[in-house]
Amino acid sequence: MASRPTAPKAQTMTSANTPSAWSDIDDPSSVHTYDMSGKHDCWIIALVSCLSCGLPCFGWILAEEVTLTLEAEEVVVSQVSCCENKLRRIPYGELGSVDETRCCCGWVGLTLGRAMFPGWGYEEALVAEVVGRLKARQRLRGDTGQIIRSEHNAQMLQELNDKLDCIMRHLKIPYASRSSEPGPRAAET
Numbered sequence: 001m002a003s004r005p006t007a008p009k010a011q012t013m014t015s016a017n018t019p020s021a022w023s024d025i026d027d028p029s030s031v032h033t034y035d036m037s038g039k040h041d042c043w044i045i046a047l048v049s050c051l052s053c054g055l056p057c058f059g060w061i062l063a064e065e066v067t068l069t070l071e072a073e074e075v076v077v078s079q080v081s082c083c084e085n086k087l088r089r090i091p092y093g094e095l096g097s098v099d100e101t102r103c104c105c106g107w108v109g110l111t112l113g114r115a116m117f118p119g120w121g122y123e124e125a126l127v128a129e130v131v132g133r134l135k136a137r138q139r140l141r142g143d144t145g146q147i148i149r150s151e152h153n154a155q156m157l158q159e160l161n162d163k164l165d166c167i168m169r170h171l172k173i174p175y176a177s178r179s180s181e182p183g184p185r186a187a188e189t
Contacts, residue, residue, distance in 0.1 A: 028072055028137055028140050028141065029072045030070075030072075031069065031070065031071055031072070032069070032070045032133060033067060033068070033069045033070075034067070034068045034069075034070075034118070034126065034130055035065070035066075035067060035118065036066040036067065036068045036116045036118045036130075037064070037065045037066050037067075037118065037119075038066075038109075038116070038117045038118065038119070038120075038121065039119055039120050064079050064080060064081035065078075065079070065080045065081070066078070066079050066116060067080075068112070068116075068130065070130075070133055070134065070137065073091060073092070073141060074089050074090055074091045074092060075089075075090050075092065075095065075112070075134065075137075076088070076089050076090075077090065077112065077113075088113075090113075091141070092134075092137045092138050092140070092141035092142050093138075093141060093142040093143055093145075093146070095112070095134065095138055095142070096113075097111065098110065098111070098112055098131055098134045098135055098138065099111050099131070100127055100128065100131050101115055103115075103117065103121065105121070106121070106122070107120075107121025107122065108121060108122060108123065108124045108127050109121065109127060110127050110130055110131050110134075112134070
């Protein structure tokens with residue numbers, strides 16, 4: 001029998017009312033967990049179900065808990081309801097657009113594949129923190145980060161090649177010349 005996915009354990013739990021300090025935003029190895037459950041979801045579902053079939057209890061049955069965990073290499077979205085448990089692991093390079101969104105009724109949330117409005121929808125500090133951390137990790141771990149790392153590696157490789165050329169010239173060791181610049185052997189002929 002297959003086991004059900006469960007919400008991951010984390011080192012830091014951030015309350016919606018007291019967002020954590022931004023001191024370790026540059027530390028990509030830190031783990032942060034956020035409760036992104038909307039408290040208004042059950043009321044909206046209850047109202048719709050009451051109007052459609054007269055059973056307001058469906059609102060509390062169908063409401064789901066959403067937990068967002070920022071790990072070193074990926075973001076984990078856990079959605080738990082009475083009907084199903086979903087656990088999605090999304091690498092930062094595959095996140096796509098992460099934006100703050102505002103609803104017509106003034107709610108503030110973020111889009112990460114779908115809109116999430118934590119708490120009662122007025123948690124601006126929490127949403128700003130989550131969006132900031134996600135964008136910072138996207139830059140470090142996503143495509144832009146890969147490009148920056150590959151450019152840095154190419155520069156380091158060029159510096160090592162230049163040093164090796166200097167050492168070989170100093171020790172008068174012959175080597176095959178590069179096509180773009182003549183080496184000592186080409187100069188000797």
